[in-house]
Amino acid sequence: MLIKILAAILTIALLFLIINRAFRNLKYFNRSVINLGLTVVLGGVIYLAYYFDLKNNMYLAPVYYLTMFFSVVGVGLAFFVFLIIKALTNKTFVRGKIIKEEKLNKYLYIVYTKGLDVYLLNGRGIIKKIGKNDLYDELINEVNKEYGIVTSSDYTKRIGEVTISDKINTIYYCYLVKVFDEVDSKLEKIDKRALTSYDFKYLDKQIIFRTLLEEEFVIKIDKKDIGD
Numbered sequence: 001m002l003i004k005i006l007a008a009i010l011t012i013a014l015l016f017l018i019i020n021r022a023f024r025n026l027k028y029f030n031r032s033v034i035n036l037g038l039t040v041v042l043g044g045v046i047y048l049a050y051y052f053d054l055k056n057n058m059y060l061a062p063v064y065y066l067t068m069f070f071s072v073v074g075v076g077l078a079f080f081v082f083l084i085i086k087a088l089t090n091k092t093f094v095r096g097k098i099i100k101e102e103k104l105n106k107y108l109y110i111v112y113t114k115g116l117d118v119y120l121l122n123g124r125g126i127i128k129k130i131g132k133n134d135l136y137d138e139l140i141n142e143v144n145k146e147y148g149i150v151t152s153s154d155y156t157k158r159i160g161e162v163t164i165s166d167k168i169n170t171i172y173y174c175y176l177v178k179v180f181d182e183v184d185s186k187l188e189k190i191d192k193r194a195l196t197s198y199d200f201k202y203l204d205k206q207i208i209f210r211t212l213l214e215e216e217f218v219i220k221i222d223k224k225d226i227g228d
Contacts, residue, residue: 008064008067008068008071009067009075012042012068012071012075013071013075016038016079019038020035020079025134025135025136026133027087028083028084028086028087029083029084029087032079032080032084032087035079036076039072039073039076039077042072043072043076046068046069046072047069049065050069103169104168104169104171105168105169105170106129106130106171107128107130107171107173108126108128108130108136108140108143108172108173109126109127109172109174109175109211110125110128110174110175111125111174111176111207111211111212112125112126112177112179112187113177113178113192114178114179116193117190117192118189118191118192118195119147119179119183119189119190120187120188120190120208121186121187121188122188123188123198123199123201123204124208125174125204125211127172130173137156140175140177147186147187148183149177149179150181151179155179156176156178157175157176158173158175159175159211159214159215159216159217160174160207160210160217160219161173161174161218161219162174162207162219162220162221163220163221164221164222165220165221165222166222172207174207174211175211176211195208195209195212201226202225202226203226206219206221
């Protein structure tokens with residue numbers, strides 16, 4: 001019985017972890033509301049399951065229903081409280097004062113590669129503006145479809161980020177995507193061995209070479225230092 005109880009608790013915790021990972025790009029407050037709603041829904045489903053099973057004389061030992069119910073409530077409220085605390089301390093409320101979030105221009109910078117080939121557009125990776133409520137995975141899928149890229153999430157990896165310091169900072173989230181088949185002719189195919197002689201702009205050279213190395217990086221550059 002103890003093993004079944006532990007299995008139920010771990011199952012609920014894993015479910016909440018998966019759902020929170022799926023919504024990791026949302027604001028902390030929005031994620032806390034999702035967790036609270038999920039707690040209410042799952043708790044209600046378990047209660048109804050117990051009620052109807054009891055009515056039809058098909059129910060399991062009450063301890064299993066109670067375990068599932070309190071696991072949902074405990075794990076759900078733990079996530080809710082944690083995310084509320086993060087929301088209140090993450091550029092939203094500090095010492096009782098409301099602070100405006102830092103303004104950022106955010107972009108995806110995607111480098112496509114297949115074997116020894118790298119695919120670029122006008123001498124740089126594919127750049128996609130990130131909207132306020134955009135999910136990165138969905139944006140990458142949109143770009144993949146636009147350029148006829150055949151790949152999967154297992155071959156899509158975030159390598160690093162570059163922040164350009166200015167009056168309003170710009171940040172690039174740099175991804176390496178490994179391609180299965182040939183891609184759209186709109187993209188230029190370049191042999192990796194020829195990249196050193198390619199005339200890149202400073203920013204693109206920094207991103208492309210570091211991304212291809214597949215070593216995580218975080219770079220901060222002043223706008224005046226990149227020349228464009």
